Amino acid sequence: MGFVHSSATASSAASVAAAVPDVWRANQLASYRTSTVATGHVQLDRELPDGGWPSRTLIELLIQQPGIGEMRMLLPALRRLAHRRIALVQPPHLPQAAAWACDDFPIGNLLWVKTQRSADALWAAEQILRNGTCGALVFWQTHVRHESLRRLHLAAQGSDMVLWMIRPIAAMEDASPAPLRLALRPAAGGIRVDIVKRRGPRRDNPLTLPLDDMPAVHPSFTESDHALVDQHASAAVAARVVPSALV
Amino acid sequence: MHLPLLPLESYRPRWSEPGPTVVLDGDRVLVASQQAVDAGVRLGMKRGGVLTLCPQAGVHERDHKREETALQSVALCLLQYTPEVAFAARHSLLMDVTASLRAFGGMRNLFRLAKSAVLDLGFTVQLSMAPTAQGAWLLAQAGSFSGKRRRLVRMESLIRVLNPLPCHLLPTLYPHQEWLAGIGCRTLGDLRRLPRAGLKRRCGEDVLEELDRAYGQAPELFHWVETPEVFAAKLELPDRIDHAEGVLFGAQRLILQMIGWLTVRHRAIEQFVLVMEHERGRQAVPPTLLEVRLAEAAWQEMHLMRLLKERLGRLVLTAPVIALRLEATQTVPMAPPTTSLFPEPGGTPADFQRLIELLAARLGDDCVLVPALVADHRPEVCNRWLPAPTAKRIALPELPSNERPFWMLESPIALIMRDERPFYGSSLRLIGPAERIECGWWDGKLVVRDYFVAQGTEPAWYWVYRERLGDDIRWYLHGLFA
Numbered sequence: 001m002g003f004v005h006s007s008a009t010a011s012s013a014a015s016v017a018a019a020v021p022d023v024w025r026a027n028q029l030a031s032y033r034t035s036t037v038a039t040g041h042v043q044l045d046r047e048l049p050d051g052g053w054p055s056r057t058l059i060e061l062l063i064q065q066p067g068i069g070e071m072r073m074l075l076p077a078l079r080r081l082a083h084r085r086i087a088l089v090q091p092p093h094l095p096q097a098a099a100w101a102c103d104d105f106p107i108g109n110l111l112w113v114k115t116q117r118s119a120d121a122l123w124a125a126e127q128i129l130r131n132g133t134c135g136a137l138v139f140w141q142t143h144v145r146h147e148s149l150r151r152l153h154l155a156a157q158g159s160d161m162v163l164w165m166i167r168p169i170a171a172m173e174d175a176s177p178a179p180l181r182l183a184l185r186p187a188a189g190g191i192r193v194d195i196v197k198r199r200g201p202r203r204d205n206p207l208t209l210p211l212d213d214m215p216a217v218h219p220s221f222t223e224s225d226h227a228l229v230d231q232h233a234s235a236a237v238a239a240r241v242v243p244s245a246l247v
Numbered sequence: 248m249h250l251p252l253l254p255l256e257s258y259r260p261r262w263s264e265p266g267p268t269v270v271l272d273g274d275r276v277l278v279a280s281q282q283a284v285d286a287g288v289r290l291g292m293k294r295g296g297v298l299t300l301c302p303q304a305g306v307h308e309r310d311h312k313r314e315e316t317a318l319q320s321v322a323l324c325l326l327q328y329t330p331e332v333a334f335a336a337r338h339s340l341l342m343d344v345t346a347s348l349r350a351f352g353g354m355r356n357l358f359r360l361a362k363s364a365v366l367d368l369g370f371t372v373q374l375s376m377a378p379t380a381q382g383a384w385l386l387a388q389a390g391s392f393s394g395k396r397r398r399l400v401r402m403e404s405l406i407r408v409l410n411p412l413p414c415h416l417l418p419t420l421y422p423h424q425e426w427l428a429g430i431g432c433r434t435l436g437d438l439r440r441l442p443r444a445g446l447k448r449r450c451g452e453d454v455l456e457e458l459d460r461a462y463g464q465a466p467e468l469f470h471w472v473e474t475p476e477v478f479a480a481k482l483e484l485p486d487r488i489d490h491a492e493g494v495l496f497g498a499q500r501l502i503l504q505m506i507g508w509l510t511v512r513h514r515a516i517e518q519f520v521l522v523m524e525h526e527r528g529r530q531a532v533p534p535t536l537l538e539v540r541l542a543e544a545a546w547q548e549m550h551l552m553r554l555l556k557e558r559l560g561r562l563v564l565t566a567p568v569i570a571l572r573l574e575a576t577q578t579v580p581m582a583p584p585t586t587s588l589f590p591e592p593g594g595t596p597a598d599f600q601r602l603i604e605l606l607a608a609r610l611g612d613d614c615v616l617v618p619a620l621v622a623d624h625r626p627e628v629c630n631r632w633l634p635a636p637t638a639k640r641i642a643l644p645e646l647p648s649n650e651r652p653f654w655m656l657e658s659p660i661a662l663i664m665r666d667e668r669p670f671y672g673s674s675l676r677l678i679g680p681a682e683r684i685e686c687g688w689w690d691g692k693l694v695v696r697d698y699f700v701a702q703g704t705e706p707a708w709y710w711v712y713r714e715r716l717g718d719d720i721r722w723y724l725h726g727l728f729a
Contacts, residue, residue: 067727068707071653085599093727096630097618100648100653107618108640112632113606114614124606131602133595134674185704 016061030199032057032179040076041209048180049199050180053077055162058153060178062196066092066185068142072211073193074138074164075100081162085127089113090121091140107123119245122148129155129163150177173195249373249387251323252278253314253338256370258307259487267304269297274483275333277309278614314338320500321482324364325645328357333380335468336418337385341380354398368500371705377405381461382468385409385435388416402463409461410436420455435461441442478508478575485676487567491559494523494568498555501573509578515544518577530565539608542601544579550601595710612636620644624684625694630655633699641698649682650700652710652726659723662711669711669722675701677711684712700728 025032029049036052038045047050050130063070066182078086086109088095097107111134115121118141125139129152144167156163165178174185176197183194191209196204250256255270267283269276276292286301299303303622322340330349331343344357358374365372375386375397381407384398389412397400399405412435415424420438426449432438438446439458447455469508487492495727497523509516518540525532538556591607606615616632622644623629629646662669669675681697696712703709712724 054381065707067652067654067729069729071303091654092655096626096651096653096655096726097603097632098620098626098629099651101643101646102648102651107620107643110602110618111635112616112618113610114616115610116614122611124610127605128602131598133599133602138361166277188706 027201035197037077037080043207044193044209047195047203047207053162054071054180055160056148056157057180058156058178059164060138060176060181061164061166062172062181062183063166064185066167068184069191069211070184071165073191075221078136079105082109083137084110085111087111087134087135087137089125089137089139090115107203128157128162129159132159134161138164140166152169153177170225249339250284250370252371253317255280267301269304269306270309271306272309280382297428314615320504321368321370321724323369323504323507325361326511327473327587328361330511332472335384337388339384358398364503368503379461380458380467381462382409383411385416385461406462410434416697417454417457420450423450443446473507474511478505479572480504481572483570483572484568487569487713489564489567491562491564494571497554497571499552501571502548502551505573505575506546509546513581513674514578515580515581516575517541517544520574520576522572523568524570525568535564537562541604543597546581553605554608557605560609601671607636620646622646624686626651626655653729654727657726662722662724664722671709671724673703675709678703
């Protein structure tokens with residue numbers, strides 16, 4: 001009986017949560033009950049249940065267009081998982097492995113699977129999940145049926161991999177079985193993350209993650225600098241001479 | 248293990264389409280399929296009667312050679328459970344599983360495995376297990392007589408079950424059936440109560456010997472099946488098959504045999520060929536060959552079947568298939584299982600190789616790629632990806648230290664110019680210094696480019712270059728920073 005009393009008082013809510021892990025309060029983040037991989041972005045970790053990307057779960061990333069910093073955002077987590085293989089299935093463009101080689105990323109562990117039809121891509125993703133030798137799977141797909149998503153989520157639950165599925169942002173309106181969905185939009189010096197769905201309270205205002213290693217993001221960079229650079233470049237074109245230091 | 252319908256099922260395996268089929272032995276019906284029995288065909292009927300009752304029935308003459316081949320294929324398949332398999336009278340096989348019980352998870356499990364393997368091959372089977380081979384053989388023959396007790400471990404219970412069995416089950420007593428019935432001796436128990444000397448004089452020595460072997464009173468000797476040096480199995484299909492996926496059922500039967508052979512020889516398969524034979528004779532079509540190469544030798548049925556399924560899915564048959572042949576062309580000694588106490592979390596390298604093979608089997612080698620970078624300044628040359636099944640791991644070469652975008656476009660997009668600036672969705676601002684790449688004059692793919700990082704009004708980053716070949720200057724988009 002005393003137990004019920006203590007739960008009524010707000011001050012001891014935390015102790016209740018600790019004592020009864022099955023009780024979830026609507027204002028708390030829930031748990032995915034799987035291992036997680038830290039995202040490498042403190043702000044994002046704070047907003048995700050269990051503080052990171054959950055494994056054995058279908059994670060949907062809805063992006064406005066490829067090339068807005070989505071891979072930079074995943075890079076810290078991928079690096080943690082790169083002791084095992086990392087599969088890229090049906091990426092939108094050619095992945096340039098040299099881009100990550102400079103960051104001491106073990107690029108030998110990347111595996112690129114190209115497919116012609118989306119049925120093949122789904123099959124390949126499912127086989128990779130079922131095989132379980134890869135540490136992570138990043139899967140690009142534009143049109144995907146609800147049943148296929150459910151099937152992927154089920155396959156992911158049977159593996160111990162982290163599965164990111166990257167879809168266009170237009171899919172945000174559609175229902176999805178994925179327990180974690182993030183919408184990504186470009187932002188100055190980083191990436192804007194809207195948490196569309198998570199196990200936890202709704203968050204309306206987007207998060208802006210700074211991606212320091214996006215090219216040429218410099219606090220000292222101003223509009224006048226750009227103008228100068230532009231001028232300089234066009235002058236060089238006119239003269240067809242580029243300073244030899246650049247060669 | 249007794250195969251009661253072997254003469255029939257050597258023509259029409261269980262997995263083939265059901266239909267009335269009759270097998271004749273010297274112009275008398277020996278076996279008939281369920282559909283034929285429904286149509287009124289009875290055992291012992293003559294050919295004429297069968298054709299009157301059921302004109303559409305497929306009538307075959309009994310073929311001893313065919314039955315023998317079928318029995319051999321079952322034996323080969325069963326070798327995966329024990330190396331000691333012997334042929335016995337009346338379409339039966341004997342297996343000594345004493346040493347295999349623990350390896351396959353106990354008696355019940357092994358029973359189930361062996362049964363499902365033979366059913367997969369397409370044969371109806373009656374299985375039984377007993378402390379003596381002759382006893383087990385009798386139980387399997389008895390079929391319905393022994394009721395549900397098919398697995399016996401203790402000698403006493405075997406004797407209890409054997410005693411009420413009809414004595415004509417013993418093959419040597421078959422000619423003396425009438426005499427035995429005349430003296431009121433119907434069961435094996437009755438037979439054992441007869442004076443041994445008299446029985447020996449009247450029916451011959453073999454009867455007593457068989458009886459003693461069944462009751463564990465005489466030693467048993469067997470000629471174990473010996474496996475051939477090379478594996479090549481053939482299967483005549485009951486029907487013509489027009490589509491490649493239909494071949495799979497027949498192929499599974501051959502794969503099962505190959506696995507038995509591999510297990511008993513302690514070998515793993517590296518390469519095998521499935522030959523699909525087409526029409527012979529006048530309109531002969533050369534057979535279709537399907538060669539399957541494995542990067543890592545394997546002996547698991549599931550893996551081989553999945554590979555074959557994907558390969559067959561891509562194959563288009565030119566003519567109907569009438570027979571299948573499977574040959575193991577390259578084998579290596581089987582690798583011992585890993586000795587590490589804890590399994591690695593990411594599976595073994597062999598598991599990964601299996602994944603690569605599976606993906607490549609369906610998608611093609613060119614679609615499963617691993618990076619193999621080349622030390623070159625031209626990004627399209629540097630960013631080399633090789634097919635994973637054949638690629639060897641290479642050391643990372645020395646790479647240009649400049650920043651590279653993660654996405655590279657397959658072919659650069661030419662950009663239009665607006666207000667003296669390249670335009671892609673919006674006017675692009677160039678940021679930072681240029682990276683000049685001038686190389687490739689030695690292999691005819693000369694590039695003379697200045698690369699820039701550019702940004703549009705949307706905060707996305709592009710990798711653009713200015714080509715300086717010839718007089719006019721063109722701008723191209725080559726990559727996206729992701």
